[in-house]
Amino acid sequence: MANNMTDTIKKLETQSDDASPATDNSQAGQSWFNRPVPGIKQQLTATLTAVETEPSTECTNCHSMITNTALIFNCYVCPHCDHHLPMTARERLQWFLDQVDGELGQEFSAKDPLGFIDSKPYPQRMTEAKTKTGETEALIVLHGKLRNLDVVACAFDFRFMGGSMGSVVGDRFVQAAEKALKDKKPLVCFAASGGARMQEGLLSLMQMARTAAAVERLRIAGIPYIVVLTNPVYGGVTASLAMLGDVHLAEPKAMIGFAGKRVIEQTVRETLEEPFQRAEFLLEHGVVDEVVHRHQMIDTIYRLLAKLTHTDNVDA
Numbered sequence: 001m002a003n004n005m006t007d008t009i010k011k012l013e014t015q016s017d018d019a020s021p022a023t024d025n026s027q028a029g030q031s032w033f034n035r036p037v038p039g040i041k042q043q044l045t046a047t048l049t050a051v052e053t054e055p056s057t058e059c060t061n062c063h064s065m066i067t068n069t070a071l072i073f074n075c076y077v078c079p080h081c082d083h084h085l086p087m088t089a090r091e092r093l094q095w096f097l098d099q100v101d102g103e104l105g106q107e108f109s110a111k112d113p114l115g116f117i118d119s120k121p122y123p124q125r126m127t128e129a130k131t132k133t134g135e136t137e138a139l140i141v142l143h144g145k146l147r148n149l150d151v152v153a154c155a156f157d158f159r160f161m162g163g164s165m166g167s168v169v170g171d172r173f174v175q176a177a178e179k180a181l182k183d184k185k186p187l188v189c190f191a192a193s194g195g196a197r198m199q200e201g202l203l204s205l206m207q208m209a210r211t212a213a214a215v216e217r218l219r220i221a222g223i224p225y226i227v228v229l230t231n232p233v234y235g236g237v238t239a240s241l242a243m244l245g246d247v248h249l250a251e252p253k254a255m256i257g258f259a260g261k262r263v264i265e266q267t268v269r270e271t272l273e274e275p276f277q278r279a280e281f282l283l284e285h286g287v288v289d290e291v292v293h294r295h296q297m298i299d300t301i302y303r304l305l306a307k308l309t310h311t312d313n314v315d316a
């Protein structure tokens with residue numbers, strides 16, 4: 001966008017420069033609407049400077065530059081190509097909830113029981129992730145209000161070690177489910193994860209069973225649990241809490257699967273075509289209930305929850 005504007009303004013400036021001798025010498029031959037307007041060049045340059053100095057983000061799909069303010073107002077959806085850019089967990093929950101009453105699970109912190117070292121020790125990776133994101137783990141749990149409904153909502157932060165599920169993510173999810181169970185509030189989960197956290201080995205795999213058991217308790221008590229699959233959701237998270245919702249919504253073109261496309265291609269020795277593992281492909285095959293644009297997501301979830309909790313006054 002900024003490049004297009006620069007070109008347009010350069011053209012205008014050139015036209016303005018070309019026309020200026022005529023302004024100085026004689027304007028008799030020009031009709032009034034062709035005459036250059038004094039001061040127009042300065043005004044355009046001033047506007048351009050304001051746009052260019054504002055922090056911008058490049059769309060990963062169409063490579064347009066979008067100012068961060070425009071991006072926030074548009075819920076991180078590219079205004080040029082409709083691509084859904086990632087949101088951090090906290091941004092996501094603050095966008096989703098009208099009122100935040102509290103946060104859960106901040107008392108848990110990850111241990112390093114295996115003394116795991118790959119290219120870096122696990123504690124060092126954790127410290128780096130905390131510094132980068134300003135969060136203490138890959139799952140954030142808030143409870144509050146969605147319009148007139150009380151809800152518990154959690155969201156994965158993909159920037160935090162790929163949104164991987166270690167024991168603290170499991171602890172926080174279970175606590176979210178228990179809060180939902182105790183207060184009889186619906187639970188909403190925005191999933192974005194690469195899967196189980198390998199640095200915690202078997203302990204992270206155990207979280208699949210723990211979270212699945214927590215969802216089962218919700219099911220028995222008749223508490224609604226809605227999952228929103230955002231780009232991407234893979235591995236142990238797909239194989240547990242992300243596929244156990246009463247309703248599965250997905251954002252457009254989100255990549256959702258268990259193993260990655262390349263691993264499957266190598267195993268079955270076939271080339272898998274593009275829509276494979278996209279939200280739209282999964283919708284056609286019955287894995288996802290609906291693909292919902294981010295602009296309609298809050299409305300859709302609210303209506304579903306109002307129905308599932310028998311709340312009558314649907315105001316949207």
Ligand SMILES: [Zn+2]
Binds near residue numbers: 059062
């Ligand atoms: Zn775009």
